[in-house]
Amino acid sequence: MTPLLTDRTALARNRARALRDPALFLQEEAAAEVEERLSEVNRRFTAPAVVTAFPQVWQPRLPGARIVPDDDTLELEPAAHDLVIHAMALHWANDPVGQLVQCRRALKPDGLFLGLLLGGRTLSELRVALAGAEAAVTGGLSPRVLPMAEIRDLGGLLQRAGFALPVADSLMREVRYRDTLHLMRDLRAMGEGNALEARLRRPSRRALFAETEARYPSRAGDRISATFEIICLTGWSPHESQQKPLRPGSAVQSLAEALEAARKDAIPKGDG
Template structure:
């Protein structure tokens, strides 16, 4: 049985990230780091052996001193049962096998260890995708892959269960960023290492006419009152735990000791057949 074609051109992705480090714009990674710290501050537990999967360890190292920082390779450099916390930080959208990434994180956890995933959700860059798609169709008569696919929150939450993690929780935080133009947004994406690294992408530079038309369409459709354009980034947070016998479990249906009507102080009227 043949393997599916890869989603990501890993050498191209690594080149994009290396180029971004020359003049980085990593504010989204910093926002994800801050969000992770806020979430962990609400957990009534001290983590003593964390690991962070990240393409930009320089963002995470100051906030998690002593954490093991590893790249988001297809095979993660994690040891089984070695950690009580694993954070997967803004790299899941480039994974050919996102479930496999989370399975590796779960295996690296001790029983009742926590997996915290920060990922881009499906609302990310909806404006840019629409403008680029329409511009390319108008100028070239065709359409090519330009933005990495990003899962909807429901689908991303389902990955936790497929990976064997318990007590899964998923929620999202929309981030609205403004730019002078779509070209300024594209420049920032380059400085994030988030330019096109899809394996199915066109292997030649985008035509100038496509980019200029996309910028024009973007300004026409998504301009703010101050004349700048908006760009949406959806930051999804996934939380799951390595299974352990001490964790809470849902009660068996019909096992309740008290009636809901009694707790609410209301009358209970049976439904007619």
């Protein structure tokens, strides 16, 4: 059996705690990005669904959309939606391909999927500082920051899940903080605190946080910088009307012939 990545009970607890004094600016940015992308699609979506832990961000933007928690099994009916958005939760999934498959099955033919999640370059500065600090203070390493997927791998996951026309791209955001404790408090207010199944279950030593602060890179004056990468996955439920790649061997002209023709066209002709 594959070991679980996420302690879902701890994740739910972290998210509930975040709602007391939330910092949902990344959720808001993801929602604004979706709005912009949908405005560029020449289609009106009438049966959307949103997979999210923070419905208050999405309900004003998509009134009437079905809101679904990001549980291991999604409460989505097969072929019921023309748009499914998986909103800033896929990085916590124990089975990300399974989540994508469920979303694809919930789409009508030629329905659109948009998935937004934190990517592998997120919190790169904190990862480096924490790893060095923990090695120095304790002589070892423990799981403290969620491992996140790289963009080059996520397009392949869309294909494995059965999506047509898969695309993965990303946006980078840099946020300034007073210090590492300010950053960690903000992560808790986002609901992005440590919910790893393999995390330490005892309090960390104060010396660890002091050493992390001392080792933190990318300092500008009296502020530190934290990088967040939001990856956007786009795919379509297969339909016969969609553009398809040519079958291997079906071209009527070889690449060599095309290049030779282009070369001849480029040669200036004489007066004859």
